[in-house]
Amino acid sequence: MTIGVPLDPPAPDLALSALTTLNRREREVLTLLAAGKCNKAIAEHLGVAESTVKFHVAGVLKKLGVSMRSEAAVIGVRAGLMTEPTSSSQAGRCGVRRWR
Structure with a gap:
């Protein structure tokens, strides 16, 4: 039995490395x-x-x-960009419909 050990570091997450292409406002x-x-x-x-x-x-x-803002948000969270969560009162101001 032969066990191999990879010598190359794991490939970086392409989405996280793409953060460097964003300008300040983005x-x-x-x-x-x-x-x-x-x-x-x-x-x-x-x-x-x-x-x-x-x-x-x-x-x-x-x-x-x-293709979706939620995917971008996950990348931002993984990169440590999140500052503080949005409260439910702020979500209501954005036209989010709450179904009963």
């Missing part, structure tokens, strides 16, 4: 996405229009190679 947006903020709350926090946030979110998704 990193700020990703941090807020990771905290669970919606576009409206991100816009209010950054003092920009909601359409500007949508533009930055699209850039983040493209650069990270993901």
